[in-house]
Amino acid sequence: MIDREGPVPPYQQLAAVLRQRIVSGQIPPGRAIPSLVELEQEYGLARDTLRKAVAVLKDEGLVETVKGMGVYVRQPPAEG
Amino acid sequence: MIDREGPVPPYQQLAAVLRQRIVSGQIPPGRAIPSLVELEQEYGLARDTLRKAVAVLKDEGLVETVKGMGVYVRQPPAEG
């Protein structure tokens, strides 16, 4: 699922996968994305890499983290 | 110089120190801040911590990194 040979860093690939899950509605607003432990098991990536992927989504405003709870999908901005 | 006991994370403390050096003119625009190796020796902090401190300054637009060169202080926005 993650191509370690290609030019795109794994953290960017994972960010893209999670972004797709969010914008497609697979993970709806208010719901949490898989925890770091679950992502670790699912993708076999290190914590540092997972954190970076989540940081990308936070920067984009797609998710927000709640310490002790999880990383939640935010409500999308109202459309036109 | 870095208080490991206090509530402020070391990377934020270091970011504050570097920010002060920059805005005070001690490290002028066009000049590079100390390298990760130098910061490591000076503050005894890990690479990840140093990277995070520098990332703060980058987010603030105070510095920009040039791969293979260093982290350079940017020209401040023209004043009023």
Added chain:
DNA sequence: TCACATTTGTACGTATGTATC
């Protein structure tokens, strides 16, 4: 209040890849 599990945040150490000089 306390103990416990879960989850994110922070921190340290190390290795490899890539770019510049």
Added chain:
DNA sequence: AGATACATACGTACAAATGTG
């Protein structure tokens, strides 16, 4: 070819916040 320097990645550990019982 070598030195320097940032970017990325992996492994590990402890702290802090939250929820449950």
